[in-house]
Amino acid sequence: MAAKVKAKGSNGRSKRRRVRPADDWLDAVDLLEAQHRYVDRLFSEIERARGARKTQSFDELAQVLALHTTIEARIFYPGVKTPATEELLRESAQEHLAMERVLADLRDVAIEIDSHEFDAKLGLFKQEVHHHAVDEEERTLFPIVRAALDGDYLAGLAGEMVALMVSIGRRRSEPSALARQ
Ligand SMILES: [Fe+2]
Numbered sequence: 001m002a003a004k005v006k007a008k009g010s011n012g013r014s015k016r017r018r019v020r021p022a023d024d025w026l027d028a029v030d031l032l033e034a035q036h037r038y039v040d041r042l043f044s045e046i047e048r049a050r051g052a053r054k055t056q057s058f059d060e061l062a063q064v065l066a067l068h069t070t071i072e073a074r075i076f077y078p079g080v081k082t083p084a085t086e087e088l089l090r091e092s093a094q095e096h097l098a099m100e101r102v103l104a105d106l107r108d109v110a111i112e113i114d115s116h117e118f119d120a121k122l123g124l125f126k127q128e129v130h131h132h133a134v135d136e137e138e139r140t141l142f143p144i145v146r147a148a149l150d151g152d153y154l155a156g157l158a159g160e161m162v163a164l165m166v167s168i169g170r171r172r173s174e175p176s177a178l179a180r181q
């Protein structure tokens with residue numbers, strides 16, 4: 001169950017502050033939406049590129065999606081779980097698994113990156129990611145989260161997600177991690 005930041009009203013009873021953080025604060029929803037836009041850009045780059053450039057952009061997409069779904073699954077989803085979001089979150093977790101399977105299929109070395117087969121699979125994957133990120137999260141889940149949880153709490157979740165991304169990034173750059181790749 002998500003913790004909610006509460007403030008004392010003048011009558012002494014707790015009340016929820018539905019305030020957005022100051023403009024220069026990034027909250028959890030802002031952070032996830034910014035990553036969604038970055039994923040859109042990467043899909044466009046892959047569609048325009050060929051050869052090594054296409055492989056590089058596709059590898060970047062795979063890494064960004066893995067990081068994004070990890071911070072959602074480990075911090076955001078548990079942090080915003082309420083009776084109103086529980087079913088949506090269950091569905092979203094299933095969609096993450098489905099996306100992972102398609103991504104693994106796309107990474108299959110047997111598929112030539114400059115082939116119609118790859119482009120067709122990529123097109124379907126893009127639609128799947130768009131449905132999850134835009135229809136399920138941005139248009140359905142995020143408005144419920146914004147209405148139910150206050151800005152300070154969502155800014156705190158953003159901080160936790162950034163910390164997790166930094167620690168995953170550090171682990172990836174450790175020599176032992178590189179040796180395992
Ligand atoms: Fe997601």
Ligand SMILES: [Fe+2]
Pocket residue numbers: 032036068072133137
């Ligand atoms: Fe997302």
